[in-house]
Amino acid sequence: MATGTGLDAQIGLGIEASYGQVAVPSAFYEFNSESIEPTVTKLYSRPLGGGRFQRAARVRTAVTGAAGDITLDLVTHGLGKLFLMMFGAVDTQQVGGTDEYVHTFTPDADGLRGTSATVQVGRPSTDGVVHPFTYVGGKVTQWEIAAQMDAIATLKVTWDFQGVDLSQPLAVPSYPAEAQPFTFLDGSLTLDGQPFGTVRSVTLTGANALNTDRRSFGGVKREPLANNEWAYTGTFESEFESRDAYDAWVTGEQQANLILTFLGGTIPDTSNPYQLVITIPVIEYTGEAPTVDGPDVVAQNLPFKALWNGTDPIISLEYHTTDVTP
Numbered sequence: 337m338a339t340g341t342g343l344d345a346q347i348g349l350g351i352e353a354s355y356g357q358v359a360v361p362s363a364f365y366e367f368n369s370e371s372i373e374p375t376v377t378k379l380y381s382r383p384l385g386g387g388r389f390q391r392a393a394r395v396r397t398a399v400t401g402a403a404g405d406i407t408l409d410l411v412t413h414g415l416g417k418l419f420l421m422m423f424g425a426v427d428t429q430q431v432g433g434t435d436e437y438v439h440t441f442t443p444d445a446d447g448l449r450g451t452s453a454t455v456q457v458g459r460p461s462t463d464g465v466v467h468p469f470t471y472v473g474g475k476v477t478q479w480e481i482a483a484q485m486d487a488i489a490t491l492k493v494t495w496d497f498q499g500v501d502l503s504q505p506l507a508v509p510s511y512p513a514e515a516q517p518f519t520f521l522d523g524s525l526t527l528d529g530q531p532f533g534t535v536r537s538v539t540l541t542g543a544n545a546l547n548t549d550r551r552s553f554g555g556v557k558r559e560p561l562a563n564n565e566w567a568y569t570g571t572f573e574s575e576f577e578s579r580d581a582y583d584a585w586v587t588g589e590q591q592a593n594l595i596l597t598f599l600g601g602t603i604p605d606t607s608n609p610y611q612l613v614i615t616i617p618v619i620e621y622t623g624e625a626p627t628v629d630g631p632d633v634v635a636q637n638l639p640f641k642a643l644w645n646g647t648d649p650i651i652s653l654e655y656h657t658t659d660v661t662p
Contacts, residue, residue, distance in 0.1 A: 338464045345370075346458040346466070346509045347406060349417055349474075351451075355559035356473040356498045359454040363417045364509040365408050368490070370457055372404030372471060374500050401548070401557055402471050402497040406455075410481065410489040412600040412610035414512035416662025417453070418493060419653055421476045422542060424448045426662050435605040435658045442649040447562025448475060448544060455495065458506050468506040473498025475560050477544050481596075481614070484537035488517045489598055496548040498557045512659075518598035518612055525572060528592045533574040536635075538596060540570040540614060542651070568616065568642035568651045576626035576634040585621035590643065594619050603658060611656035618643040 338344035347370060348361025381394035416439050420426050424444030430437050444451070453474040458466040478494040525532045545564035551557045584591060593615070600610030619640040626636040644650040655662075 338460050338466055340460055340462040340464045342460065344458070344460040344466055346456075346507075348456045348458075348507045348509060349421075350454045350456075351417060351420075352454055352472070352474075355450075355452045356557075358470065358472050358501060358504060361454065361456050361507040361509075363414060364507075364511050365406070365414070365418070366411075366511060366515075367406055367408040370404065370406045372402055372406070372455070372457060372469070372495065372497070374399045375401040375403065398555060399499055400551060400555070402500050403477075403495060403548075405492055405494050407490060407492045410483075410491050410518040410598065410612060411512070411515040412518070413515040413657055413659055415491070416655060416657075416659055418491070419655060420662050421448075421451065421453050421474070422479045422493065422544075423653065424451050428662065431606070431608070434603070436603045436608055436656060437658065437660055439655045439657070439659070439662050441653045441655070441662075443566060443651065447566070448546070449559070449561060451475075452559065455497070456504065456507055458509075466506055468502075468504055470501040470504040471495070471497040471499070472501055473557070473559070475544075475546060475548070477546055477548065477560075478542065480539060480541045482537070482539045483518075483520045483523055483598070485520055488519050489523065496546065496560060516600050516610070518600060518610075522599040524597045524599075526593070526595045526597075532572070533577045535572050535574045537573045538570065539572075540596065541568070543567045543569075569622070569640065571637055571639045573635060573637050576636040581621060581636065581638055582625060585623050588620065590618055590620050591640075593617060594640070594642075603656070608656065611654065613654040613656070615652050615654070616642045616650070617648045618645050 348364045350359030350361045352359045379396040419441045423441040427440045456470045480492040483489040546560035547563040548560045596614040598612045622639045624637045
């Protein structure tokens with residue numbers, strides 16, 4: 337018997353062999369919140385001659401998909417499959433025969449074609465039953481990594497699904513042992529190899545432009561495909577320490593090698609820390625001037641956009657962990 341509250345909720349993910357084919361969850365996540373909802377379509381027939389009230393026999397209802405967010409802490413273990421769903425490509429290297437593995441995630445050449453997941457959410461009802469809601473054909477359409485002063489870094493993943501299957505059994509969860517959160521206290525931000533000022537918060541967002549409405553006769557929803565520019569944007573808030581960033585914004589001066597790093601404890605069998613490292617080779621500021629709104633230190637919000645230099649991945653995420661596979 338469960339508590340009948342969110343304390344007994346669970347989320348698991350399985351990578352699908354093909355789009356919409358149910359995969360048994362093999363990775364489970366301790367999470368903060370989820371907001372996945374089915375897309376329910378109502379069709380009402382209102383012919384003349386039928387009176388002035390909607391007739392019950394003239395209504396059709398169908399589930400035409402599902403979508404929503406999952407928010408969780410950034411931790412040292414177990415996030416590889418989520419990162420793979422966000423980017424599409426991964427290269428894994430073992431460090432010198434030790435327990436350290438570096439998984440480097442980059443945007444794939446196919447725009448996530450052939451990359452999809454089943455996500456199962458276990459939702460407890462007050463009678464103590466945890467009900468499985470199994471969402472199939474999952475594609476990540478957007479993600480956000482955020483960190484601010486005196487807080488744990490978080491990841492929010494926005495999903496689009498082909499549909500929901502209520503017939504699947506609830507999976508038995510198994511969580512990564514000794515996973516520790518990455519925090520702002522262990523974070524750093526550098527630009528062109530130099531620490532960037534007095535940073536108080538960082539937000540980084542990826543928007544995977546996909547055609548999520550590839551529906552046709554028969555109620556079939558086909559795999560979403562890339563259909564526009566994929567954008568990586570962000571904002572960091574700092575103190576106004578010089579006019580350099582403002583000048584770079586208004587003149588269009590591009591900046592090199594934005595690197596956001598989070599460190600954890602020491603990886604066993606090494607002297608190296610757990611790490612999450614995000615690298616963007618080229619950014620441009622997209623604009624905000626520092627403004628004075630009181631007697632305190634003047635703050636400066638610096639929104640930016642990643643640009644592709646034509647050679648390196650526009651963005652990469654390195655996950656230094658003991659996980660042998662993503």
